[in-house]
Amino acid sequence: MNIVVLAKQVPDPEALVEPGGGGTRLDVEPKFVTNLFDEFALEEALRIREKHGGKIKVITLGSGKATEVLRTGIAMGADEALLLEDGAFQNGDGYSTALALSRAISKEPFDLILCGRQAIDDDRAEVGPMVAQFLGIPHAGSVVKLDVADGKAVAECLIEAGKEIVELPLPAVFTAQKGLNEPRVPLITGVMKAMKAAIPRVTPEDLGLSAAEIGAAGSKTKVEKYLSPKKKPKVQMIPGEPQQAALEAVRILIDVERVL
């Protein structure tokens, strides 16, 4: 079983993020973590390999800090890593990022592709389904249970109320949702191995892609500017004893805000 995990290093959920340079860029506090949902994808890959054997390759697109997610993957137990590192890959939208990743995946045979339901920085949730479409294979989104056997997979997907069970032939893409598993903490031996691991890099030419097809140039959308969300006015605390405060709260909701 050839398993590919797409993973991304993202700013810590607690990191400060603000528009800078008059909205032309984002100023992000330099604290990074593995994207939460990608950890579920990594863990699931390990569990599938434990059951069915095979090889796990972790792929990311980025530079600098981005490689940390590959080392995390190896520390957890992945066999190989691959880094799409080139200026031309950078600052893409979902479309150009998914195109580059799908080309990198198809360089070698694959059976199963796992990734997080969404990256918690861009919040696009586009790359998983898009990679599947670029590769011409099915996908299952927001997966909370996955069983693989005999060239097919049965996935339980979280839907708005309840779960949907789908069966897909492999190869296929699965986007991991919270509830799929509890990601393991890497062992110290794994961390040591990861520190020493060589990380192969691919360039656009290696993937047969021109600079115009990828990154910002290949994007189909463009961020014109970044803005700060409207701040809520300062909270109005409702004073008084519980009884009094409760009555006043109801009065405000019905008579002032008219939301009830």
Add this chain to the structure above:
Amino acid sequence: METILAFIETKDGEPRKVSLELLSEGRKLAREGRFVLEAVAFGKVSETAKEKVCAYADRFVHITDPVLDLYTAEGYALALCRHAEATKPAVILAGATRIGRDFLPRTAVLLKTGIASDVTEIRRSEDSIKVIRPMYGGKVLAEVSFTSAPAIITVRPNSFGVEAPDGKAGEYTQSRLDIPPGDIRTQVKGVEGATRSKADLTEADLIVSGGRGLKSAENFKLIEDMAEVIGATVGATRSVVDAKWRDQEDQVGKSGKTVSPKLYIAAGISGAIHHIMGMDTSKVVLAINKDPNAIIFNYADYGIAGDALEILPLMTEELKKRMGK
């Protein structure tokens, strides 16, 4: 004249609330921008649904095909792509629902075009459409433009109001696609636990959510009682779901659902960033927490520094009286 195509998501043959929001917004864009508003739906559509949609749309195309009877991302993506290739819309609108966010990225690849997901505002200027979408869980907003057509936009439920239709009735047509069944490899085996009468959290107008401050699963009865009286949907924080007091489908926040109701009541919720990310576009927020310094108060319009276990039943009693129940 260019076309705006609104994808109408149905549930048991009826359009979802977010679909009516799209139609209402689409009507507005059509008026201002001299667009034609076309609606498209797949699978089962009831008679009342046809009327509802035709009240807003100039055209309503209902596409049937055995492979569209049950939702699959592959089937819906292919069907929408085929339809868009034939009609060449300038904009495709869909709800940023589970389904919308699942299949529209595939449609974008098939049409070799861009998508902006989970949009909260559409800005139309002379010759272009720009959208606003939250990133980093709402810490920043991005203004996004399109360098390709059609511009595919999924819209966060409750971002637009539903205005009354302007009286004209659009034309309803039915068409068939004949997608070879072998082209769709995804097989839906079944659905579990999808029998819920209340509005789903993502589309709910009113939400009463509870956190650790509720102290136990049993005490969620107080949340349910209030929700019952005002017709709200119950939400919960991650720690409450992790403690198995509530099901995961109730979870609001980064690893749960993103909600945008008219009223969000946060009871016994401290305001962890994970939770805030899921509810910070709510219109009115009332927070109840014992700790007057709880972070949730930074994101609330109104606050009560008190014990949720005490305040909730008092409010519920008063709500019953005021709302005549």
